[in-house]
Amino acid sequence: NAGVMQNPRHLVRRRGQEARLRCSPMKGHSHVYWYRQLPEEGLKFMVYLQKENIIDESGMPKERFSAEFPKEGPSILRIQQVVRGDSAAYFCASSPPGTGAVGYGYTFGSGTRLTVV
Amino acid sequence: AQSVTQLGSHVSVSEGALVLLRCNYSSSVPPYLFWYVQYPNQGLQLLLKYTSAATLVKGINGFEAEFKKSETSFHLTKPSAHMSDAAEYFCAVSDVTSGSRLTFGEGTQLTVNP
Numbered sequence A: 001n002a003g004v005m006q007n008p009r010h011l012v013r014r015r016g017q018e019a020r021l022r023c024s025p026m027k028g029h030s031h032v033y034w035y036r037q038l039p040e041e042g043l044k045f046m047v048y049l050q051k052e053n054i055i056d057e058s059g060m061p062k063e064r065f066s067a068e069f070p071k072e073g074p075s076i077l078r079i080q081q082v083v084r085g086d087s088a089a090y091f092c093a094s095s096p097p098g099t100g101a102v103g104y105g106y107t108f109g110s111g112t113r114l115t116v117v
Numbered sequence B: 001a002q003s004v005t006q007l008g009s010h011v012s013v014s015e016g017a018l019v020l021l022r023c024n025y026s027s028s029v030p031p032y033l034f035w036y037v038q039y040p041n042q043g044l045q046l047l048l049k050y051t052s053a054a055t056l057v058k059g060i061n062g063f064e065a066e067f068k069k070s071e072t073s074f075h076l077t078k079p080s081a082h083m084s085d086a087a088e089y090f091c092a093v094s095d096v097t098s099g100s101r102l103t104f105g106e107g108t109q110l111t112v113n114p
Helices: none
Strands: A005-007 A010-013 A019-024 A031-037 A042-050 A052-055 A065-068 A075-079 A088-095 A112-116 B003-005 B010-014 B019-021 B024-026 B034-037 B042-048 B056-058 B064-068 B073-078 B087-094 B108-113
Touching: A005 A088, A010 A019, A019 A088, A019 A112, A031 A075, A042 A065, A042 A075, A042 B108, A075 A088, B003 B087, B010 B019, B019 B108, B024 B073, B034 B064, B034 B073, B042 B056, B042 B073, B073 B087
Parallel strands: A010 A112, B010 B108
Antiparallel strands: A005 A019, A019 A075, A031 A042, A031 A088, A042 A052, A065 A075, A088 A112, B003 B024, B019 B073, B034 B042, B034 B087, B056 B064, B064 B073, B087 B108
């Protein structure tokens, strides 16, 4: 019973390139959440998605960042034209259907550590 | 808006000593509170959560936390520290206004000395 799978674990990009981070939720889970952890900081919410729908993107930067969770395949967090300030650990979490409500402690993946050089 | 304050970014205890990690929250409506643990280069693992049932919540690995509304606190404790408890601990809050979105504290790095 695999947990939340994120890949790659480590990603190095040059300034101006695109970064694609993938997240496969736990089997049977239909809710996906993305969080970002900057160095020496706690996690900050970015976006909450269900299959083919963005439910809450209040934490997403207005430019260069986008997320999707297609009907088939993993959720993708895309960062265009990366800058040094995008260097961080990006964590994905998932939860089962019917648990997108308050109070559910969802399961996190091991994260993708993005380094922009 | 919610917020979480974790007092002490670094806590150091001796093996076998009491572990106390402090968390205070701010929420205009009844909160849901969580403690997560993060080991180096790993994701976050849920230790325990409070969702308006019993105020004393027991979690994994011998940890527990007590919800105190009057103090707006949700401190994490463990009677006897083990070397394997060394990690970073995060307190988080959500409520009906934020839905499934969690607001995390800055984290407390726990060191356990032999």
